Amino acid sequence: MIIRTLCMGAVALSMMSGAALAGALDNPAKMTPFFTDSGMKTMKSKAAFKATWTAMSEEDRTDMWKECSDQVIAKQHNDFCKLTKQLGGAN
Template identity: 75%
Template structure:
């Protein structure tokens, strides 16, 4: 195989895997329902947060809980992850 083909393949693979590494906690689409503002700085009250959480698919809740079990991610999304744990996630 020629080097150019190998490099292009490696670059394509890194772009695809990079997209896979972006988690649900970095997805505005997934996170917006939990916040009162567009900048996602102020979380909704507990009852509204819980309603948004329960409205999500089990798959999304599991993915978010798994991400929150990572120390670095949990620190970055401290309030959100604390609330998911309170609702039974990341046990």
């Protein structure tokens, strides 16, 4: 019984931490509007980026800005994170 409980706890913990690792910047539904192509290689103009950014919920902007504060993530999403910082983060 104890082993079963421990195993179930381990499974639940791994599921929760797996969801936490998939951040907003890795979510195509949240990132696609910032790009001109489906492969997300070409970013929209600065004005279009700003319009998309301000149309998002404050929670989504905050999540993305926090992820861009991480140096490793910011390096992976360099152009995107530069623009979010220019826009004042979550503002």
